[in-house]
Amino acid sequence: MARSGPKLTRIARTLGVSAATVSNALSGKGRVSAEMVEKIRATAAELGYVPSQAGRALRTGRTGVLGLVLPDIANPLFPQIAQAIELAASSSGYGVLIADSRGDVSTQTKAIERLIDRDVDGLVIVPRRGTRIADVGCPVAVIDTPSTPGNTVAADHWGGGRQIGEHLKGLGHRRVLIIGNNPASNVQNDRAGGIRSVFGEGYHTDTLWIEPLEKVAGKGCPLGLPEKVAEGYTAFACISDLHALRALTELQRAGINVPEKASVTGFDDLIWAPVITPALTTARMDMTEIAAIAVAALVKAISERDPSDPEIGAPVTAETSKVPMHLVVRQSAAAPPAGYPIHTPITAATSVTEGGHQP
Amino acid sequence: MARSGPKLTRIARTLGVSAATVSNALSGKGRVSAEMVEKIRATAAELGYVPSQAGRALRTGRTGVLGLVLPDIANPLFPQIAQAIELAASSSGYGVLIADSRGDVSTQTKAIERLIDRDVDGLVIVPRRGTRIADVGCPVAVIDTPSTPGNTVAADHWGGGRQIGEHLKGLGHRRVLIIGNNPASNVQNDRAGGIRSVFGEGYHTDTLWIEPLEKVAGKGCPLGLPEKVAEGYTAFACISDLHALRALTELQRAGINVPEKASVTGFDDLIWAPVITPALTTARMDMTEIAAIAVAALVKAISERDPSDPEIGAPVTAETSKVPMHLVVRQSAAAPPAGYPIHTPITAATSVTEGGHQP
DNA sequence: ATCGCGTGATTAATCGTTTAATCATGCGAT
DNA sequence: ATCGCATGATTAAACGATTAATCACGCGAT
Numbered sequence: 001m002a003r004s005g006p007k008l009t010r011i012a013r014t015l016g017v018s019a020a021t022v023s024n025a026l027s028g029k030g031r032v033s034a035e036m037v038e039k040i041r042a043t044a045a046e047l048g049y050v051p052s053q054a055g056r057a058l059r060t061g062r063t064g065v066l067g068l069v070l071p072d073i074a075n076p077l078f079p080q081i082a083q084a085i086e087l088a089a090s091s092s093g094y095g096v097l098i099a100d101s102r103g104d105v106s107t108q109t110k111a112i113e114r115l116i117d118r119d120v121d122g123l124v125i126v127p128r129r130g131t132r133i134a135d136v137g138c139p140v141a142v143i144d145t146p147s148t149p150g151n152t153v154a155a156d157h158w159g160g161g162r163q164i165g166e167h168l169k170g171l172g173h174r175r176v177l178i179i180g181n182n183p184a185s186n187v188q189n190d191r192a193g194g195i196r197s198v199f200g201e202g203y204h205t206d207t208l209w210i211e212p213l214e215k216v217a218g219k220g221c222p223l224g225l226p227e228k229v230a231e232g233y234t235a236f237a238c239i240s241d242l243h244a245l246r247a248l249t250e251l252q253r254a255g256i257n258v259p260e261k262a263s264v265t266g267f268d269d270l271i272w273a274p275v276i277t278p279a280l281t282t283a284r285m286d287m288t289e290i291a292a293i294a295v296a297a298l299v300k301a302i303s304e305r306d307p308s309d310p311e312i313g314a315p316v317t318a319e320t321s322k323v324p325m326h327l328v329v330r331q332s333a334a335a336p337p338a339g340y341p342i343h344t345p346i347t348a349a350t351s352v353t354e355g356g357h358q359p
Numbered sequence: 360m361a362r363s364g365p366k367l368t369r370i371a372r373t374l375g376v377s378a379a380t381v382s383n384a385l386s387g388k389g390r391v392s393a394e395m396v397e398k399i400r401a402t403a404a405e406l407g408y409v410p411s412q413a414g415r416a417l418r419t420g421r422t423g424v425l426g427l428v429l430p431d432i433a434n435p436l437f438p439q440i441a442q443a444i445e446l447a448a449s450s451s452g453y454g455v456l457i458a459d460s461r462g463d464v465s466t467q468t469k470a471i472e473r474l475i476d477r478d479v480d481g482l483v484i485v486p487r488r489g490t491r492i493a494d495v496g497c498p499v500a501v502i503d504t505p506s507t508p509g510n511t512v513a514a515d516h517w518g519g520g521r522q523i524g525e526h527l528k529g530l531g532h533r534r535v536l537i538i539g540n541n542p543a544s545n546v547q548n549d550r551a552g553g554i555r556s557v558f559g560e561g562y563h564t565d566t567l568w569i570e571p572l573e574k575v576a577g578k579g580c581p582l583g584l585p586e587k588v589a590e591g592y593t594a595f596a597c598i599s600d601l602h603a604l605r606a607l608t609e610l611q612r613a614g615i616n617v618p619e620k621a622s623v624t625g626f627d628d629l630i631w632a633p634v635i636t637p638a639l640t641t642a643r644m645d646m647t648e649i650a651a652i653a654v655a656a657l658v659k660a661i662s663e664r665d666p667s668d669p670e671i672g673a674p675v676t677a678e679t680s681k682v683p684m685h686l687v688v689r690q691s692a693a694a695p696p697a698g699y700p701i702h703t704p705i706t707a708a709t710s711v712t713e714g715g716h717q718p
Numbered sequence: 719a720t721c722g723c724g725t726g727a728t729t730a731a732t733c734g735t736t737t738a739a740t741c742a743t744g745c746g747a748t
Numbered sequence: 749a750t751c752g753c754a755t756g757a758t759t760a761a762a763c764g765a766t767t768a769a770t771c772a773c774g775c776g777a778t
Binding site: 052053054055057058063064065075079086090095096097098100115117118119220222245246248249252253270271272275277278279 | 409411412413414416417422423424427434435437438441442445446449454455456457458459461473474476477478578579581601604605607608609611612616629630631633634635636637638
């Protein structure tokens with residue numbers, strides 16, 4: 001779209017100088033007298049001049065656009081990510097081009113290619129489960145989990161898991177069921193691992209993976225949580241608010257009140273977490289921070305890229321970094337019910353058996 | 360980012376022809392012999408040639424990029440919209456640049472400007488509540504509700520409301536409470552209106568707007584639904600799944616089982632609607648269809664735009680169209696409890712006052 | 719007086735593609 | 749034999765900005 005706005009030469013002509021001078025003045029690069037700069041700035045503003053990205057891109061090889069690739073754009077966490085990235089990018093003067101890589105890995109690859117073909121200056125990729133991003137020809141920042149090797153920016157999912165775990169432990173829970181979707185996801189594994197890590201001797205944790213279960217029982221099938229309660233589980237630590245919601249409604253439906261009879265926690269602090277009853281206790285990642293780091297790394301890589309004419313491969317990458325998660329305590333997790341430790345495990349942790357009695 | 364790929368001239372040189380011929384062959388525009396076209400196609404493919412968007416954009420004034428402006432990117436419906444638009448756009452050869460207009464109207468205006476400044480060929484805008492989009496200098500498709508005047512593509516929210524209403528009425532409900540967020544939203548108003556429209560004489564509906572309520576009672580406050588049940592309401596028709604979720608958890612928590620003692624319906628079919636207990640009955644809009652229409656209209660407007668050199672104003676627009684919604688029947692709505700019609704309204708008006716007694 | 723140099727601004731080339739205008743050529747019709 | 753014309757390909761001029769190279773000029777130092 002050729003914007004209506006005036007061109008560079010228009011300003012130049014208006015002031016009787018050359019286009020080069022105007023360009024220099026506006027970018028502060030060449031040698032231009034202070035007063036000239038002032039005059040040019042003024043008329044540029046007055047005329048509402050906006051440089052043509054196309055012209056600039058052609059000359060400089062920079063489009064000022066970042067690509068954002070998402071594993072499944074329909075992911076409920078997506079809004080947070082996109083919003084944060086867009087904000088960070090636009091305040092650094094970059095635009096954000098999106099691409100959905102729904103479906104399999106090949107779709108992800110194609111999405112990346114589409115973006116590259118559109119000459120993005122860099123990419124932010126939230127990879128599909130277990131995907132490793134191949135070297136594309138431009139700077140890439142991957143948002144996944146710190147345990148993923150290489151150029152990754154991520155929330156400290158493991159640490160978040162620990163926080164949830166500590167919280168539950170502090171409340172007095174000894175038997176907790178971790179509920180996740182798929183163990184192939186690095187993020188989910190880290191979260192689950194973090195939770196498990198705080199429950200040592202004398203405690204018991206088990207993990208329920210939904211996807212495999214649904215393979216046999218059908219999509220949207222009951223998770224069998226009331227039975228778990230009967231088995232002595234008092235807390236359900238879900239790897240995502242989505243699962244927490246599912247668990248919570250299933251329990252309440254069965255007359256098992258949350259948090260009186262069972263505690264439920266989530267992850268991500270999705271938009272509805274605060275408004276359900278009981279409001280959900282969860283762990284949130286600091287997307288603003290993550291996005292800021294990812295974009296900053298990208299911008300840095302992009303600007304450093306220029307000198308190296310030979311753009312062979314050289315997928316400049318963001319540094320690895322780890323952003324802490326925040327525990328959001330609300331009402332869905334509380335102390336386990338009074339007469340609870342009927343089913344305490346016998347084995348390894350005898351101590352356990354002792355510890356968890358009486359009201 | 361100057362892609363590694365070969366330039367147009369590279370192909371030209373390889374075959375010993377001029378760049379113009381290659382361009383013509385690839386675009387099928389000028390006069391090129393069939394065999395030449397074939398040869399050029401072949402080597403282009405072989406060399407992995409991808410045209411430079413920058414070069415093309417500069418010459419043609421077309422960037423091949425559409426802008427997507429969202430009222431609140433954090434809106435849970437956003438993923439569906441973005442995904443659908445991206446798909447439609449990319450299969451028409453367009454890229455999608457996003458901009459978040461969170462916050463007030465002025466932010467929305469700025470977001471639009473940012474996009475325009477980046478030379479998008481067209482815009483898809485999901486406006487903030489009650490916003491009217493000013494004439495920007497490029498084709499615009501607005502996704503809102505059919506009752507919004509001018510160039511709009513939208514789901515038939517009113518019709519969706521009617522479907523929900525009919526469903527509830529068919530189930531035997533006579534007193535239904537409509538729950539929405541804010542009456543200033545065209546979409547919400549239409550949905551509510553559609554629901555109301557099916558309940559005539561002998562029925563009673565009332566509407567609860569959450570936002571005003573929270574102004575005084577605080578965010579996340581209880582909606583007081585158990586009291587409403589006591590007043591004789593048997594169905595809660597929520598304007599969004601978000602509200603439905605809130606209603607459902609509040610009711611279940613109070614021991615009012617859904618759908619046995621009260622029915623709950625939503626709108627939008629958000630991702631978790633099928634997995635909660637009971638699974639949510641809701642009305643879904645056909646985003647794929649809506650996106651396809653919006654993008655098609657935009658693409659048409661863009662291509663027709665060229666001849667008209669004078670690009671003064673002329674905000675070419677999408678035609679108004681209305682896409683039907685789909686009722687998704689699941690478990691959260693059923694017939695009202697047996698001994699229920701104690702409180703059946705007598706006359707339209709008085710009924711209200713009377714209606715609200717006895718448990 | 720001249721050389722050198724710093725300053726402020728201009729020239730001109732370039733990025734890669736498109737496209738109107740031009741040119742060369744061969745062939746059928748007058 | 750020549751004119752006209754269709755065909756196939758080439759030339760060259762944009763598009764709008766950036767930037768290396770160049771230029772004009774005045775001033776202080778030799």
